[in-house]
Amino acid sequence: MTAPGRRTPGRTLGEPIAICGPSAGWSRVRADLDRHGAAVLCARQDDWRPEGAGARRLRALLGRDWERYRELTHPKARTRFAASRVLLKFAAAAALGVRPQSVELGYGLTGRPCLRGYDGLHISLSHTDDLLLVGLAGDGTIGVDAERSDRVLYGSGLGRHMCTPYEAQRIEALPAAERNPALLRLWTLKEAYSKAIGLGMLFPFTDFGFSPDGAPTDVLRPDGTPGTVGAWAFHTVSFAGRYTLGVAVGDAGFGRTADLAAATALDPVIVDALVAALDEDEPQAR
16 A cells, blocks of 8 residues: 555555455455444456346346446446446445345435445445445545556646646646656545545535645645644555555544444444333324
8 A cells, every 4th residue: 555654543544455256255344444444445347247147136236226227328337337336235235244235325416325224334436447446434434536547647737627726836846757646646535535525526626635745634725724634534545556546534523433233233222212112102002
């Protein structure tokens, strides 16, 4: 994992977990959630192609997304949609201790995925080329983004549309060979952060930024002054020598969730109180 510079204490991140299909070992997912509060999973799309599941099982796995899948007309888009959703459901199921078919996805106004009926686990999804990327977090919200490490951003004019004045000035001060990697790192972090807060591209990338020449610990205002202090942890990760991953994990302020399992998500005391209240409201049998 590559993330130079200091880290916020207790806000570490494990190495990306390579998942080679539904039958892969999932123990590291729970282990990373327990240790770091977040987990990042990487998979090849070909290992999750929908044809391998069969139409009947695929329909059960996709659930409410089945109709959306059927409406997609482009074969590549259909394959990527199904593969990414099935991977996301298997990952969430591993964290929650349930069957993948029981996991239902919902979507916010900007398309950000969430788990219907369960808000103790936050999820994020990204893809590029054949890579599928999933982020899970129990401490707070999470956003992930993936780009090819050889993607050229510097010099294409994109910097003028994605950099704050502070970032642009700092990037130009870097040695020439470091400018494109720095811009690529900024892009993935901005994508990850905007996904995590649920705004996506509605939040202009020129309105917030990061330090281009070190591991970011805060979101910066356009002039380079801190915009957030201690509420977020940011990571830049290299995967398979080909991809740059950006990860943003927010701190909800409620501390570490000790057990994400769906079966133990409710406090037994609260459950007993609810059952007792319902019993009291039941009409007496005549």
